[in-house]
Amino acid sequence: MSALAPIPATSPQTRAASVGPRRFRIDEAPEDGQRVLSLSGELDLAAAPALRARVTELAFQDGVVILDLSGVEFIDVAGLCALHALTNEARRGRWFLQLRNPSLRVRQLARLAGMQDLAPAA
Numbered sequence: 408m409s410a411l412a413p414i415p416a417t418s419p420q421t422r423a424a425s426v427g428p429r430r431f432r433i434d435e436a437p438e439d440g441q442r443v444l445s446l447s448g449e450l451d452l453a454a455a456p457a458l459r460a461r462v463t464e465l466a467f468q469d470g471v472v473i474l475d476l477s478g479v480e481f482i483d484v485a486g487l488c489a490l491h492a493l494t495n496e497a498r499r500g501r502w503f504l505q506l507r508n509p510s511l512r513v514r515q516l517a518r519l520a521g522m523q524d525l526a527p528a529a
Contacts, residue, residue: 430454432478433461441471443507447478450486450513459489466502476526477508482516490525 431454434445442465450458465472472493479486490506490513497504509517509526517526 431457433458438473441473442469443473443475445475445478447480449481450479450489451481451483452485455485455489458486459493462493462504463496466497466500466504471503471505472497473505473507475507476513477510479510479513482510482513484516484520487513487516487520487522487525491522494525 431448431450432446434447436443436445444461444465446458448454462472462474474490493504494506506526513526517523
């Protein structure tokens, strides 16, 4: 009879680090007098709230938000819904949102969801 090794317990922080927003990053840089948010990694259910919070904060401060989507390696429906919701909020809130350089993954999911206008080809 062989003994099974115990499965190490993981803390909530460890799990969050392996599947959460650490796989998603928002870098900010000025460009022509405006702030550009460059997204990279996985725009998924875990990352969508952080994106929405930062974009909303900047919309109130600057009135203009530019998102560069070229570094998005993975996007799920929650990520696409976050982009869609932000687009609608910008229209209603009278602030400007530009989605720039959508990655192939973003364009593919947008096309499958019937939201081609959200992420047109670069």
